[in-house]
Amino acid sequence: MSEISDKVQTLVPDYVRSLQVYQAGKPIEELTRERGVKKVSKLASNENPLGPSPYAIREMTNALWDVHRYPDMHAHEVKSSLAKMYKLKKENIILGNGSEGIMGYIARAFIQPGHEILTSENTFIGFYIIARSVGAKLKTLPLTTDYRFDVKAIAKAINEKTKVIYICNPNNPTGTYITKTEFDFLMEHVPPHVLVILDEAYFEFAKGKEDYPDSMDYRYDNVITLRTFSKAYGLSGIRIGYGFGHEDLIANLTKVKLPFEPGLIAQKGALGALSDKPHLSRTITNNNRRYEETYEYLKNNKFNPVRSVANFICFKTGSEAASMYLFDKLLDHGVIIRMLKANEMPEYVRVSLGTKNEMRHFFRAMDAVLPEYNKRFGRPV
Numbered sequence: 538m539s540e541i542s543d544k545v546q547t548l549v550p551d552y553v554r555s556l557q558v559y560q561a562g563k564p565i566e567e568l569t570r571e572r573g574v575k576k577v578s579k580l581a582s583n584e585n586p587l588g589p590s591p592y593a594i595r596e597m598t599n600a601l602w603d604v605h606r607y608p609d610m611h612a613h614e615v616k617s618s619l620a621k622m623y624k625l626k627k628e629n630i631i632l633g634n635g636s637e638g639i640m641g642y643i644a645r646a647f648i649q650p651g652h653e654i655l656t657s658e659n660t661f662i663g664f665y666i667i668a669r670s671v672g673a674k675l676k677t678l679p680l681t682t683d684y685r686f687d688v689k690a691i692a693k694a695i696n697e698k699t700k701v702i703y704i705c706n707p708n709n710p711t712g713t714y715i716t717k718t719e720f721d722f723l724m725e726h727v728p729p730h731v732l733v734i735l736d737e738a739y740f741e742f743a744k745g746k747e748d749y750p751d752s753m754d755y756r757y758d759n760v761i762t763l764r765t766f767s768k769a770y771g772l773s774g775i776r777i778g779y780g781f782g783h784e785d786l787i788a789n790l791t792k793v794k795l796p797f798e799p800g801l802i803a804q805k806g807a808l809g810a811l812s813d814k815p816h817l818s819r820t821i822t823n824n825n826r827r828y829e830e831t832y833e834y835l836k837n838n839k840f841n842p843v844r845s846v847a848n849f850i851c852f853k854t855g856s857e858a859a860s861m862y863l864f865d866k867l868l869d870h871g872v873i874i875r876m877l878k879a880n881e882m883p884e885y886v887r888v889s890l891g892t893k894n895e896m897r898h899f900f901r902a903m904d905a906v907l908p909e910y911n912k913r914f915g916r917p918v
């Protein structure tokens with residue numbers, strides 16, 4: 538290492554130096570370039586396969602003429618829309634560059650080096666990175682045997698050093714959820730000095746499932762709910778997410794927030810998306826249909842898929858080598874799925890639910906790959 542980079546290294550705290558860069562799903566252009574495939578189905582990042590709402594596109598296009606101006610730093614229009622929709626005050630709402638942006642504000646406002654954060658293993662890695670980036674100590678507990686957050690174990694692990702509890706509901710990458718009863722149990726055990734982050738990035742898909750706790754039905758001063766326009770609303774590329782919480786929590790997050798996040802185009806896109814209920818219901822209908830077909834397909838091929846209430850399904854390959862083989866061979870057919878090594882589930886993979894055509898593409902590619910895969914990994918046919 539050169540003298541200069543040695544010096545740079547000493548500037549970087551250990552807890553930053555030891556971080557791993559977030560691994561995103563493989564981009565479509567990269568696959569086309571690398572393998573020369575013409576048709577690509579990206580089923581790796583839980584995006585909306587139907588695309589954004591045309592209303593969102595119209596709002597964003599119109600707003601392009603105003604990008605020489607800074608956006609409204611209080612995002613009055615989006616907050617008013619959300620406040621009306623959820624019967625809240627604007628003071629209970631914060632917006633950010635994606636829900637991850639808001640996780641960053643939470644880290645900045647509430648977490649200091651050495652603080653303890655309780656969460657699960659095998660959950661959203663973006664949160665681990667953010668928590669570690671401010672020097673927090675992550676205490677992760679195993680999922681239950683049916684791949685769900687273990688609220689009993691989390692409640693038991695709370696101590697006076699615990700600062701934050703992160704619950705991902707539904708959980709990415711397993712698609713499972715904690716029930717109302719489990720949420721009530723957890724909250725009975727959480728002392729007021731602990732902040733609970735409820736990450737509901739996949740809320741729109743899970744809403745209405747029996748026993749799913751919609752966090753808007755609860756009012757706890759120490760709970761912040763995070764939701765996003767990236768998934769069901771089809772705006773991942775624009776970066777806008779929102780959080781709900783007690784007005785004092787929100788006021789303090791607002792102090793550390795970068796003033797002009799999210800940008801003008803993101804705010805306008807969100808407004809358009811919120812006004813298009815039919816697009817949202819088409820998205821949910823497509824997801825429900827694709828879920829049934831894909832679950833059946835995986836079950837028929839003896840993969841033991843995990844029951845999911847989100848827009849993806851996680852299934853067991855049995856080993857890291859098998860996951861890598863499947864991932865790689867599907868790429869040859871133009872299908873991108875997600876390996877879960879970074880989530881410490883190397884013997885599983887995850888497939889996002891796409892359009893009908895994309896899932897046909899996935900099934901055809903699997904049909905082509907499975908005979909050799911089954912032979913190599915000694916699976917029953």
Ligand SMILES: Cc1ncc(COP(=O)(O)O)c(C=O)c1O
Pocket residue numbers: 582583634635636637638661663705708709736738764765766767773777778
């Ligand atoms: C559970 C969970 N939370 C948050 C995010 C990030 O969402 P956003 O695009 O709003 O930052 C994701 C994205 O994959 C996710 O799976």
